[in-house]
Amino acid sequence: xxxxxxxxxxxxxxxxxxxxxxxxxxxxxxxxxxxxxxxxxxxxxxxxxxxxxxxxxxxxxxxxxxxxxxxxxxxxxxxxxxxxxxxxxxxxxxxxxxxxxxxxxxxxxxxxxxxxxxxxxxxxxxxxxxxxxxxxxxxxxxxxxxxxxxxxxxxxxxxxxxxxxxxxxxxxxxxxxxxxxxxxxxxxxxxxxxxxxxxxxxxxxxxxxxxxxxxxxxxxxxxxxxxxxxxxxxxxxxxxxxxxxxxxxxxxxxxxxxxxxxxxxxxxxxxxxxxxxxxxx
Amino acid sequence: xxxxxxxxxxxxxxxxxxxxxxxxxxxxxxxxxxxxxxxxxxxxxxxxxxxxxxxxxxxxxxxxxxxxxxxxxxxxxxxxxxxxxxxxxxxxxxxxxxxxxxxxxxxxxxxxxxxxxxxxxxxxxxxxxxxxxxxxxxxxxxxxxxxxxxxxxxxxxxxxxxxxxxxxxxxxxxxxxxxxxxxxxxxxxxxxxxxxxxxxxxxxxxxxxxxxxxxxxxxxxxxxxxxxxxxxxxxxxxxxxxxxxxx
Numbered sequence: 258x259x260x261x262x263x264x265x266x267x268x269x270x271x272x273x274x275x276x277x278x279x280x281x282x283x284x285x286x287x288x289x290x291x292x293x294x295x296x297x298x299x300x301x302x303x304x305x306x307x308x309x310x311x312x313x314x315x316x317x318x319x320x321x322x323x324x325x326x327x328x329x330x331x332x333x334x335x336x337x338x339x340x341x342x343x344x345x346x347x348x349x350x351x352x353x354x355x356x357x358x359x360x361x362x363x364x365x366x367x368x369x370x371x372x373x374x375x376x377x378x379x380x381x382x383x384x385x386x387x388x389x390x391x392x393x394x395x396x397x398x399x400x401x402x403x404x405x406x407x408x409x410x411x412x413x414x415x416x417x418x419x420x421x422x423x424x425x426x427x428x429x430x431x432x433x434x435x436x437x438x439x440x441x442x443x444x445x446x447x448x449x450x451x452x453x454x455x456x457x458x459x460x461x462x463x464x465x466x467x468x469x470x471x472x473x474x475x476x477x478x479x480x481x482x483x484x485x486x487x488x489x490x491x492x493x494x495x496x497x498x499x500x501x502x503x504x505x506x507x508x509x510x511x512x513x514x515x516x517x518x519x520x521x522x523x524x525x526x527x528x529x530x531x532x533x534x535x536x537x538x
Numbered sequence: 539x540x541x542x543x544x545x546x547x548x549x550x551x552x553x554x555x556x557x558x559x560x561x562x563x564x565x566x567x568x569x570x571x572x573x574x575x576x577x578x579x580x581x582x583x584x585x586x587x588x589x590x591x592x593x594x595x596x597x598x599x600x601x602x603x604x605x606x607x608x609x610x611x612x613x614x615x616x617x618x619x620x621x622x623x624x625x626x627x628x629x630x631x632x633x634x635x636x637x638x639x640x641x642x643x644x645x646x647x648x649x650x651x652x653x654x655x656x657x658x659x660x661x662x663x664x665x666x667x668x669x670x671x672x673x674x675x676x677x678x679x680x681x682x683x684x685x686x687x688x689x690x691x692x693x694x695x696x697x698x699x700x701x702x703x704x705x706x707x708x709x710x711x712x713x714x715x716x717x718x719x720x721x722x723x724x725x726x727x728x729x730x731x732x733x734x735x736x737x738x739x740x741x742x743x744x745x746x747x748x749x750x751x752x753x754x755x756x757x758x759x760x761x762x763x764x765x766x767x768x769x770x771x772x773x774x775x776x777x778x779x780x781x782x783x784x785x
Binding site for chain 2: 435436438439440441442443444445446449453454457458461
């Protein structure tokens with residue numbers, strides 16, 4: 258079967274030509290305005306009266322090189338702690354969210370407990386939870402006390418699971434009641450309905466905000482250094498105290514941003530995919 | 539033999555009485571069409587029969603067993619009743635095949651291969667064999683509704699409840715769904731359908747029940763209820779429908 262070959266009409270060709278010109282024009286304007294703003298900013302900073310002092314105490318390449326190994330060692334701790342805490346907080350948050358949705362009088366105490374949990378740990382400042390667990394709990398002198406690092410990680414998991422539980426719960430509640438009716442009408446039990454119909458839809462829907470909280474967690478894991486373990490920021494602080502120069506902080510800051518980029522990129526992609534799926538449905 | 543027997547059903551939402559002492563009996567292989575204006579209790583009746591709503595009085599018997607008695611497990615009852623909804627309610631995160639096999643696999647504990655073979659066979663029969671691996675949002679409304687009917691049938695129900703299954707469809711897609719229901723009648727499926735399609739009710743139903751304010755105020759063969767109604771409310775309703783050119 259042959260299709261008649263399509264030749265664009267002169268009107269269409271003129272339109273395409275016009276659009277092409279417009280595209281080139283917008284790219285040029287964007288480039289020019291970026292260059293102008295960049296130059297202006299560079300002048301404002303480097304032209305400032307105190308720039309030389311600031312450059313010497315914040316952007317010293319030699320000090321940056323010297324501090325890098327220690328900061329990297331610290332960052333490795335951040336990374337390990339992040340992975341463990343993120344997994345722990347996501348699991349605990351999901352469990353708490355599910356406990357909050359349980360129905361029936363038998364579950365009242367569990368429901369009440371889960372609800373007070375989210376209230377308590379979202380209200381309590383993370384630093385206080387950290388102090389309680391890393392300084393208070395070892396003070397009990399119980400046998401088999403886990404190391405401070407584990408206790409600090411636990412504090413992070415407790416606090417973040419409070420937030421994540423609420424994100425999960427929002428997702429669970431966003432699944433339309435008609436989906437539950439359809440599942441129950443097929444004879445699925447409440448548990449099967451949650452497991453096979455509600456949770457898969459809920460988790461997909463709240464994946465972007467969940468990942469966003471993981472990005473925030475990435476910065477907060479460093480707070481365990483308050484209890485002793487040396488993370489990237491603490492390593493930078495030590496290096497700063499030795500050299501009387503703030504460059505190590507900049508090194509740590511850059512490394513944190515580099516660490517965050519992949520996670521943020523994943524978040525963006527997941528968000529985009531979710532948006533596309535919704536508009537497609 | 540009666541598949542379903544409803545006696546004195548009462549259901550209230552707040553101070554609004556939706557079902558007001560409703561009686562309904564459906565014999566095996568019979569198709570009953572529920573007609574009546576919006577809010578007359580058609581959907582609520584179907585949801586009550588499927589135990590999706592709590593009753594405030596009355597009893598429902600399925601195959602002679604009181605399914606509203608205390609201690610009856612509603613999940614076990616629902617396995618014997620299929621329900622199809624106005625807005626399809628397919629599970630958007632599951633493929634057509636997974637939508638259909640979910641209940642056979644999880645509720646009836648069938649093996650995956652067995653459940654899928656049967657699902658494919660049912661899909662093939664309604665001309666949707668090629669769509670088995672598609673996701674619901676890739677299907678037209680009519681196709682989605684046919685999948686929803688297949689999903690309900692995969693449980694081999696004793697009774698099928700159809701709640702205005704064509705109301706959300708574009709006019710040119712209504713036919714494919716109605717054809718499928720007509721075929722089900724030929725195969726002997728016992729069905730209750732709430733509908734606004736008077737022509738279809740006349741075609742396929744053995745009995746038409748006109749609901750008004752939560753009661754069946756007129757029922758009988760379609761030739762009588764639709765063509766020569768006795769009750770003034772039925773006449774008024776049908777006159778309005780004719781005026782809206784739905785008949």
